[in-house]
Amino acid sequence: MDSCFYVSLFSILLFCHVAALFTYSVSSMKPSCHDYESSALLQFKDSIIVDYRSFNCYISAHSKIESWKLVPGQRGDCCSWEGVECDVESSHVIGIDLSSSCLTGSINSNSTLFHLVHLQSLNLAYNNFSYSQIPSQVGLLSSLTRLNLSFSSFSGQIPRQIFNLSSLISLDLSDYDYVGSHGLKLQKPGLKDLVQRLPNLKELHLSAVNISSGVPVLLSNVSSLESLRLDSCGLHGKFPMSIFQLPNIKMLDLSFNVLLEGYLPNFQSGSPLKSLRLSSTKFVGELPSSIGNLAYLEELVISRCNFTGELPSSIGKLVHLKELDISYCNFRGQLPTSFGKLVHLEQLHISYCKLTGKLHSSIGNFVHLKELEISYCNFLGQIPSSFGNLTKLSVIDLGHNQLTGPIPSSLGNLTQLEYINLRTNQLSGQIPFQIFNLKSLSLLLLSSNELHGSIPSNFSQLNNLQVLDLCSNKLVGSMELIAFFQLKNLWTLTLSFNNLSLFTKGSTNSTIPNFSVLGLAACNLSEIPSFLQNQSQLLFLDLSSNNVQGRIPSWMYNVSTNTLDYLNLSNNLLTGFQQDPVVFQWAQIRTLDLRSNLLQGSLPLPPSSTTSYLISHNRLVGEVSPLLCNLSALETLDLSFNNLSGELPHYFGNFSDSLSLLDLRRNNFNGSIPSTWSDGCKLRMISISYNQLQGQVPRSFVKCSSLELVDFGNNHITDSFPSWLGDLAELRILILRSNKFYGVIEKPQTMGFPNLRIIDLSHNGFSGKLPSLYFEIWNTMKTVNSNHMEYMGRSARPSKYYVFTHYGHYDYSMAIYNKGLELEYAKIPDIFTAIEFSYNKFEGEIPDIIGKFEGLYLLNLSNNFLIGHIPSTLANLKALECLDLSQNKLSGQLPPELTYLTYLSSFNVSYNQLEGPIPRGKQFDTFDSNQYEGNKGLCGAPLKKKCENFESSPPHFSTCARDEDTGSLFKFNWLIVSMGYGSGLIIGVVAGNEVTRRKHDLFMKILGRKQQRRRNRN
Incomplete structure (x- = not known):
């Protein structure tokens, strides 16, 4: 037993001796810093500042340089x-990170x-x-790789x-996406010089x-x-295709060079490319x-x-793809079935994109x-239910499809x-309650x-919810607004334009979050929430x-x-202001909208910061x-439909450099039209009709x-035809109706209104x-384009706006006469064209060239x-x-060819000197004798x-002709529009038989009475 003890003791001593030798060996291998290098590093540390408040300093960051210090006595x-980092053999400093x-x-x-x-x-x-310069002495570090x-x-x-x-294999001088006077430049010498002198670069x-x-x-x-x-470098010209074929290239980023042109080559098998980024360049062609x-x-x-073009099915071979972004391109067609791979x-x-078709369930x-x-x-x-398998998803955006x-569910x-964005689709059904179990949800956008x-x-239960956007749906029910105040992080709430009834009586200030965006339009509120x-x-x-x-x-x-920034109280029953003066x-x-109320008294003045002041359809005096x-x-200034004088x-x-829309219609202004419009005028619309100017x-x-x-309609303006306005290349609507204009319209001395679509010179001299x-x-009246109808106007959203807001659209509007009735167009279709020259002193014949106005509506x-005769070429006006x-x-x-005008719902040739038979068939069977x-x-x-004295009657055409027989592209007729701010109602009356025509006439009369009542009220 004693021998065992001595053997164990010897083993322990031997182990300790070996361990000591190993420690000594390792310590002798550890590089020891040269004094001059240690001194150089310490002097560098003293010359630089460590600032933890610097914009490039992360909250959890620490400065490595803080560890650079001498231990006393060592x-x-x-x-x-x-x-x-030091070299093991030489102990020289070879790396600094x-x-x-x-710093x-x-x-x-x-x-x-x-x-x-x-x-x-x-x-x-x-x-x-x-923003200091890179010291040129960096070139002394000749061993840098x-x-x-x-x-x-x-x-x-x-x-x-x-x-x-010349030994460099990696050079990174990148900066943030900013090309300007404060950034780095590589110009003289330039990129070509750098590439020539550094031929061994890998990065x-x-x-x-x-x-x-x-x-x-x-x-x-x-x-x-x-x-x-080379992203965001201001590169231009054509990108060399051969660079795509570099044998070792794995990463290529040319993004945000907006003038750089190119197209993709035929890629060879075996290419090591892992990342290809070309965003915001002028690369063209098909994939x-x-x-x-x-x-x-x-x-x-x-x-x-x-x-352009369709996505190739071969895209499904990119089985290692982690990021795919093809947004803002012109790809068309459907996603290939291979996409699911x-x-x-x-x-x-x-x-x-222009992609269409159904979303693949394979996603x-x-x-x-x-x-x-x-x-x-x-x-x-439909949205495939298989999307429920994407359990790592943090963002889903299917909006605007x-x-x-x-x-x-x-x-x-x-x-x-x-983040869930499903807004601006046609989704139906109820909001699944399962969505409101998503505890991490911060944005829920289901509007429109x-x-x-x-x-x-x-x-x-959505305690992290910050944005809830449910506006413009068909949601119903009565709710206490206080229910939403339980969401403590909520800063955007939009419930507008549903069928909701909101109550605010139970609100308590202690539970209300601070909102930034609050949309409660059309929520049946009876008072401004306290x-x-x-x-x-x-x-x-x-x-x-x-x-x-x-x-x-x-x-x-x-x-x-x-x-x-934006306050909209329009379309209520407000009568005035408690505080006077306001x-x-x-x-x-910037935007103050008080339109369509019952406001009385004088015009209140908005703050000087206002860019859009809308207070039309009130009772201001x-x-x-x-x-x-x-x-x-x-x-934008809209004071129309008041009693201002x-x-x-x-x-x-003087607002020339800012004012874009000026609407002063239907007031009692007098005097002359302001004449101080200056160079750089930004005015796009001016309507001052129905005044005393x-x-x-x-x-x-x-x-x-x-x-x-x-x-300028319905004033007392006395002038000749303002042909010089023909130089306005963007002018599409010119209304001079009911004034005192006079004289001959001379031949154009200017461009002659090249884009004019609507001209009304009626009731003048x-x-x-x-x-x-x-x-x-x-020429714009000579083409028919009904494939895509929009309304004239402009977006009411300012250049700088807040997300999740609904500013609407400011629509141009006008009044025009037909059949003795005044029709108010609260929205003007951009395909609508009209020539209104009635109640003047024009003479001579109707020129045949009017027959070229195939897009003409009125x-x-x-x-x-x-x-003279009625030109038979009028039969070419298929949209009339x-x-x-x-x-x-x-x-x-009467030219029998006029029966080809199958959309003709209003026709009047009374009190002329016409003779002969009245054409029969199609629309002409619906007109009564008054015409x-x-x-x-x-x-x-x-x-x-009866036509007893004529040898033959005009041809009879079937009233069952198909649309394709007429060649007409129009699928709508009498267009009467009534709208609110950002929404509209279109009523189309198609005249095809006597019953429809009578309904049309009745509708016109009712509309006329409404217009008269509105004028009486104002």
């Missing part, structure tokens, strides 16, 4: 310092950092060197001395360096190149089928290019997907979802669909289209006085205060080159012949002194619905006079 060993170390200031040219001549790697990335100065706020020209570092990263040149073909000779990042040869590709980002995708972005196989964005396309059908059917399985039913009661008194951060507030009555409370002026306190407000001229940023303020012309049309309007609509030379120029030449030639001196027979009276020589139905 020799300084810099090889043990953080971020310092101070990335993300919160600030600048590096001087005499910095001791450049004494470390053995350095092979230098990394100073993600610091802040205050890796240099990384990226994202550290250097500026100026990259020193040519860097090109002396060349110059993101956001201002290069501003073409890409040298010489780059394709750098066969060692593996990673090339080649050889894209499938990039077997190692993980990132394909080609958004905002000009790619991309099972490793983590990010999928397909937005603003449910993308179990690694984190972001799914397929928006602003034309996808149809044509998706139908219910929202799959399986989305409730996606517990990591933070056809969802019905009530809002699920468990929405209050909880708004304590809201201090509102940016957007919409209480329009409710039943709010009485006066606006004085406390309302103090709501969010420093932040409010002094609005909102310092930042008195003159416009000269203080209104203080609104120097005013872009006095002279029109001439300072309106006199004088001439100011010639300074010719400076308003953006004008699209000019309406124009004389001479019809202006045939102008008719030659008006032609009224009545109550003039026209002679209203033709009035009455009260002239026209002679001859023909006063022509003693006419005969045949519907007149009682």
Whole structure:
């Protein structure tokens, strides 16, 4: 037993001796820093500043340089310092990594950092060197193989001395996406010089360096190149195709070079390319089928290019793809079925494309997907329930498509979802309650669909919800608004334009979150909610289209006085203001909409920050205060349909550099039209009809080159035809009706209104012949385009706006006469064309060229002194619905070809000198005798006079002709529009038989009475 003890003791001693020898051996292998290098590093540390508040310093960051210090009584060993690497054999410092170390200031040219001549790697990335220049002494570090100065706020020209570092295999001088005076430049010398002098590069990263040149073909000779990042460099010209064929290239980023042109080559098999980024360049063409040869590709980002055609089925071969972004391209067709093979995708972005078809249920196989964005396309059908398999998904954006059917309840399985956007589709059914179990959800956007039913009661469980957008659906129910106040993080709530009834009586200030966006339009509110008194951060507030009555409370002026940008109280029953005089306190407000109320008294003055002031359709009286001229940023001013009086303020012309829309219709203004419009005038629409204005049309309007609509109708203007307005290339509507214009319309001396679509010169004193030379120029009336109908106007959303808000659209409007009735067009279709020359002194014949106006909808030449025959070429006006030639001196027979006008719903040739048989068939079988009276020589139905003296009757056409027989592209007829701000109702009356015609006439009479009642009220 004693022997065993001694053996054990010997073993222990032997182990300790071996361990000591090993420790000594390891310590002897550890490099020991040279004194001059240690001293150089410490001096560099003393010359630089560590600032943890710097913008490039992360919250959790620490500075590696803080560990650089001498231990008292010991020799300084810099090889043990953080971020310092030494060579094992020589003990020289060969690597410094101070990335993300919160360094600030600048590096001087005499910095001791450049004494470390053995350095092979230098990394100073993600610091802040205050836009100082890169010291040229960096060229002294001749052993460098890796240099990384990226994202550290250097500026100026990259020193040519860097090109002396011929051993470099990695160079990264990237900066943030900013090309400007503060960034780095590579110009003289340029990129070509760099490539020539550094032939061994494997990595060349110059993101956001201002290069501003073409890409040298010489780059394709750098066969060692593996990673090339030249994004946001101001590159232009054609990109050399041969660079795609570099044998070792794995990463190629050319994004955000908006002038760089190119197209994709035929990729060869075996290419090592893993990442290809071409976003926001001028690359064109189709995606080649050889894209499938990039077997190692993980990132394909080609958004905002000009790619066209269909996606090749070979894209399904990219089985390693993790990120795919083809947004903002012109791809068409459907997603290929092979698309479902991309099972490793983590990010999928397909937005603003022309792709259509149904969403593949195979997308449910993308179990690694984190972001799914397929928006602003034309996808149809239902959302596949298989999307519920995407359990890693944090973002799903299917907004602005044509998706139908219910929202799959399986989305409730996606517990990591933070963002759901399904707005602006045609989704129906109820909101599945399962969605409101997603505890991580912060944004839920379901607006502009056809969802019905009530809002699920468990929405209050979404404690992280920040944005809830449910507006413009068919949701029903009565709710206490306080229920939404349980969501403490909620800052955007939009419930507008449903069938909801909201109650605010139970609101308590202690439970109300601070809102930024609040949309409660058309929620059956009977008062302005009192909880708004304590809201201090509102940016957007919409209480329009409710039943709010009485006066606006004085406390309302103090709501969010420093932040409010948009306030809409339109379409209520408000009668005035509690505080008089009205002094609005909102310092930042841009849009103030008080339209369609019962406001009385004088015109209140909005704050000077206002850009859109809308207060039409009220009962305001008195003159416009000269203080209104203080609104120097005013872009839209709508005072129409009030009882304002006095002279029109001439300072309106001083708004030339800002004012875009000016609507002063149906007031009692007098005096002359403001004439101080200046160069650079931004006016797009001016409507001052139905006032008492006199004088001439100011010639300074010719400076308003953006004008699209000019309406001076129903005033007392005395002037000749303002032919000089023909220089306004954008002008589409010109209304001079019911004034005192006079004289002959001379031949055009200018461009002659090249884009004119609607002209109304009726009820004036124009004389001479019809202006045939102008008719030659008006080409927009000669084409029919009914494939895509929009309304004239502009978006009411300002240039800088807040997300999740609904500013609507400001629609142009006008009044026009037909059949003795005034029709108010609250929205003007951009395909609508009209010539209204009635009640003048025009003479001579109707020119044949009018027959070329195939897009014309209304032609009224009545109550003039026209002679001669009715041109048979009028039969070419296939879209024509209203033709009035009455009260002239026209002679001859009615052309039987007019029966081809199958959309003609209003026709009048009464009180002329026509003779012969009235054509039969189609629309002519629906007109009554009033349309023909006063022509003693006419005969045949519907007149009682028979055609006994004529050898033959005109041909009878079947009333069952198909649309394709007529050649007409129009699918709508009498278009009467009534709308609110941002929404509209279109009533089309198709005249095809007597019953329909009578309904049409009755509708016109009812509309006329409504217009008269409205005028009486105002």
